[in-house]
Amino acid sequence: MPNPDSRERxxxxxxxxSYDPAVAQPLAVxxxxxxGNRILTGSALRLHPGSDCGLGxxxxxxxxxxxxxxxxxxxxxxxxxxxxRLNGRPLANERVEVSALYYARKIxxxxxxxxxxxxxxxxxxxxxxxxxxxxxxxxxxxxxAWLRLTQDGR
Amino acid sequence: xxxxSPPPSPPSQGTDPAGFDFARAPFDLLTAAxxxxxxxxxxxxxxxxxxxxLSREEPVDAxxxxxxxxVQERRGGEVAAVHGPGDRFGLQALYGSxxxxxxxxxxxxxxxxxxxxxxxxRIRRFIAAEDCACHLIPRAALEALxxxxxxxxxxxxxxxxQRMRDLAAERSDREMAALTMARIxxxxxxxxLFVEGTASLREAAEAMRRNRAGSVxxxxxxxxxxxxxxxxxxDRVVLDGHPAGAPVGPLARYDLLAxxxxxxxxxxxxxMTRHAVRRIVVTEDGAIVGLxxxxxxxxxxxxxxxxxxxxVEHAAAPEDLARASRSIVALIRTLHATGVRVSFIAxxxxxxxxxxxxxLYELLAPPELLxxxxxxxxGSEGRGEQLxxxxxxxxxxxxxxxDFPELxxxxxxxxxxxxxxxxxxxxxxxxxxxxxxxxxLAGYKDAIFGWIHRxxxxxxxxxxxxxDAAPVAGDPSLLAAAKGYLLGRLQDNQxxxxxxxxxxxxxxTPSGLFAALFERRRAEPVDIKKAGIFPIVHGVRALALERHxxxxxxxxRIQLLAEVGALDRxxxxxxxxxxxxxxxxxxKARVDAPEEESELAIDNxxxxxxxxxxxxxxxxxxLALVKSFKExxxxxxxxxx
Numbered sequence: 048m049p050n051p052d053s054r055e056r057x058x059x060x061x062x063x064x065s066y067d068p069a070v071a072q073p074l075a076v077x078x079x080x081x082x083g084n085r086i087l088t089g090s091a092l093r094l095h096p097g098s099d100c101g102l103g104x105x106x107x108x109x110x111x112x113x114x115x116x117x118x119x120x121x122x123x124x125x126x127x128x129x130x131x132r133l134n135g136r137p138l139a140n141e142r143v144e145v146s147a148l149y150y151a152r153k154i155x156x157x158x159x160x161x162x163x164x165x166x167x168x169x170x171x172x173x174x175x176x177x178x179x180x181x182x183x184x185x186x187x188x189x190x191x192a193w194l195r196l197t198q199d200g201r
Numbered sequence: 202x203x204x205x206s207p208p209p210s211p212p213s214q215g216t217d218p219a220g221f222d223f224a225r226a227p228f229d230l231l232t233a234a235x236x237x238x239x240x241x242x243x244x245x246x247x248x249x250x251x252x253x254x255l256s257r258e259e260p261v262d263a264x265x266x267x268x269x270x271x272v273q274e275r276r277g278g279e280v281a282a283v284h285g286p287g288d289r290f291g292l293q294a295l296y297g298s299x300x301x302x303x304x305x306x307x308x309x310x311x312x313x314x315x316x317x318x319x320x321x322x323r324i325r326r327f328i329a330a331e332d333c334a335c336h337l338i339p340r341a342a343l344e345a346l347x348x349x350x351x352x353x354x355x356x357x358x359x360x361x362x363q364r365m366r367d368l369a370a371e372r373s374d375r376e377m378a379a380l381t382m383a384r385i386x387x388x389x390x391x392x393x394l395f396v397e398g399t400a401s402l403r404e405a406a407e408a409m410r411r412n413r414a415g416s417v418x419x420x421x422x423x424x425x426x427x428x429x430x431x432x433x434x435x436d437r438v439v440l441d442g443h444p445a446g447a448p449v450g451p452l453a454r455y456d457l458l459a460x461x462x463x464x465x466x467x468x469x470x471x472x473m474t475r476h477a478v479r480r481i482v483v484t485e486d487g488a489i490v491g492l493x494x495x496x497x498x499x500x501x502x503x504x505x506x507x508x509x510x511x512x513v514e515h516a517a518a519p520e521d522l523a524r525a526s527r528s529i530v531a532l533i534r535t536l537h538a539t540g541v542r543v544s545f546i547a548x549x550x551x552x553x554x555x556x557x558x559x560x561l562y563e564l565l566a567p568p569e570l571l572x573x574x575x576x577x578x579x580g581s582e583g584r585g586e587q588l589x590x591x592x593x594x595x596x597x598x599x600x601x602x603x604d605f606p607e608l609x610x611x612x613x614x615x616x617x618x619x620x621x622x623x624x625x626x627x628x629x630x631x632x633x634x635x636x637x638x639x640x641x642l643a644g645y646k647d648a649i650f651g652w653i654h655r656x657x658x659x660x661x662x663x664x665x666x667x668x669d670a671a672p673v674a675g676d677p678s679l680l681a682a683a684k685g686y687l688l689g690r691l692q693d694n695q696x697x698x699x700x701x702x703x704x705x706x707x708x709x710t711p712s713g714l715f716a717a718l719f720e721r722r723r724a725e726p727v728d729i730k731k732a733g734i735f736p737i738v739h740g741v742r743a744l745a746l747e748r749h750x751x752x753x754x755x756x757x758r759i760q761l762l763a764e765v766g767a768l769d770r771x772x773x774x775x776x777x778x779x780x781x782x783x784x785x786x787x788x789k790a791r792v793d794a795p796e797e798e799s800e801l802a803i804d805n806x807x808x809x810x811x812x813x814x815x816x817x818x819x820x821x822x823x824l825a826l827v828k829s830f831k832e833x834x835x836x837x838x839x840x841x842x
Contacts, residue, residue, distance in 0.1 A: 084252070086245045089339060176218040176269045176334045187219065191247055195332075198249045 270333030390491030398450025427453030
């Protein structure tokens with residue numbers, strides 16, 4: 048069975064004004080639940096803090112959406128830091144970095160080449176039907192990559 | 202302000218690979234707002250190779266549409282179908298029993314629910330044949346759209362036959378459109394025949410007779426134009442008692458129905474129907490240029506067949522028939538292009554072919570021979586399912602004791618002429634020129650006895666095509682006697698029928714081709730005859746033979762089998778529908794094939810990648826139905842033991 052663990056997870060991605068979590072302001076947040084083999088895009092959360100909702104409001108919505116579900120993401124620590132900024136408190140949820148999963152997979156196949164961890168390369172290599180050109184697309188790509196990498200790990 | 206999505210991905214061009222394909226039927230029926238609603242409601246599922254996407258354990262709450270990869274539908278242990286990108290599945294699972302009641306909002310007629318059609322109750326499982334991605338349309342979203350958009354709802358939720366009919370209606374609308382594009386200009390117009398309003402009724406009648414016209418136009422005193430028809434003359438003079446010398450002016454009718462020469466023929470038809478008249482006036486730049494009769498209008502659509510029919514009837518020599526026969530191909534093209542239903546084309550072509558055969562035989566055979574023999578056609582010609590000229594399958598039954606020395610020469614001439622008309626010789630030699638197929642009734646009976654009791658492959662085929670035989674010329678009671686003997690010889694011998702039915706399964710009906718289709722490299726043409734038409738024809742023939750039915754036409758056999766309870770009514774309706782659709786696709790494939798000389802290629806290959814979206818959907822559904830029909834036949838005749 049691909050996913051004996053039937054807990055839901057949440058794929059998350061933030062776009063912000065800077066790469067530096069210390070000064071960056073979150074611009075767009077997307078969060079998508081994953082249940083079994085399904086990515087629940089139909090009920091995804093898409094927020095643009097500061098434009099279509101207030102920062103605090105965005106934090107509340109996000110916290111309620113995530114609950115205690117483990118987080119999945121690409122460059123997750125940055126997104127999590129942004130989420131914490133919106134929440135105003137630390138996120139204790141378990142975190143799964145898909146680029147780390149991907150790295151572990153590639154290194155197992157013992158190639159001497161450096162592993163290309165860029166998201167586009169990862170999407171192409173895993174043959175995922177997605178285009179990561181905004182917060183939602185990146186969160187979806189992370190969700191797909193996570194499924195593909197954990198499903199295959201039989 | 203700097204956008205940071207670390208590391209930044211270059212903006213890619215083209216469509217979103219995760220996007221839903223709204224170009225496919227029935228999703229193309231959705232409005233922009235409905236598409237947006239659907240796109241927002243979609244979930245995505247990822248399934249590694251060999252995982253179960255849908256099985257008994259999993260509650261089904263969505264309709265699946267393949268986004269990438271291919272999915273096998275397994276019934277029992279067998280692969281029943283393969284779904285490729287754009288294909289949808291899971292509806293049956295979503296809505297309970299196998300094929301039972303479609304859940305149309307309004308169509309409560311199927312009601313009853315639980316009565317679901319027996320046998321197909323085996324569990325379906327959907328397995329990822331390779332790494333797959335699917336869009337999932339949640340049930341609630343699907344139903345909301347179906348309620349919003351009844352056409353979409355019917356297409357998605359309706360059951361098989363209903364779904365086929367909707368698709369067919371969509372198509373006939375389009376073909377109807379082509380038909381209605383024809384202009385009045387294309388029809389024959391009767392030149393206008395004018396008389397002055399002061400002319401007498403007698404003079405009007407004389408003008409009509411002189412010009413063989415059914416009516417005259419009348420110039421009224423005040424510049425108006427009226428019409429006086431033959432019927433009007435009769436009514437005015439005979440019934441109303443007006444003297445023949447009375448002027449036509451006051452007696453003509455001035456409520457002329459007129460259309461411009463560039464108006465649509467269809468409008469003329471509507472106008473005639475609405476006013477219950479048989480002719481209208483045609484104008485050009487406001488001036489009357491002629492009359493269009495109802496028969497002329499209809500002739501635009503069928504003139505070819507009438508012309509050919511007349512050519513055949515008036516033929517004085519085989520050469521005249523050759524000309525008529527050649528125009529059949531043109532007729533098929535015209536009818537098909539005009540959007541005439543394929544079953545109608547088959548009827549017409551069958552009729553014309555038989556007339557040609559009959560006329561040729563009558564030209565060659567002296568009356569004495571004609572009275573003591575029966576010319577028969579067999580195979581598809583006998584079933585009346587001939588769409589194009591295919592191999593000759595014909596024979597002659599002679600009355601016992603009748604001897605005719607010149608027969609071999611006449612039979613050879615008959616076959617030779619047909620070849621020159623473009624009916625290719627039968628590779629198996631089933632034609633008049635072969636003495637095996639030109640023999641007395643007693644000879645046929647001996648042969649039938651052999652076919653039944655010593656069945657080998659050739660005997661099976663002979664029996665099958667002879668069972669389809671229809672009389673064309675001469676004494677039809679001879680064929681009836683031979684068939685009566687055939688049916689009388691059949692016992693309830695399970696072994697015999699198993700043997701007879703077995704060829705139904707001899708060709709594979711592909712189902713993987715649609716997945717392959719999307720991976721262009723493996724898109725292979727399908728032999729539609731072997732994969733779809735033959736299994737239906739032969740399976741139905743076996744069932745009909747078992748029930749001793751006398752009908753030869755496949756659709757009629759299906760209907761009769763349903764009446765006697767040998768076929769489930771639902772299966773019968775679906776099967777007849779599928780048979781018609783497959784025949785249409787087959788004809789289309791041939792007619793649309795590049796034209797070589799004036800003949801149509803005898804080619805049964807259908808290239809799924811060249812089919813339109815509509816046809817491809819239907820083709821796929823039909824092949825799936827053929828597959829389950831084959832299972833039914835295998836089960837019924839115990840072919841798996």
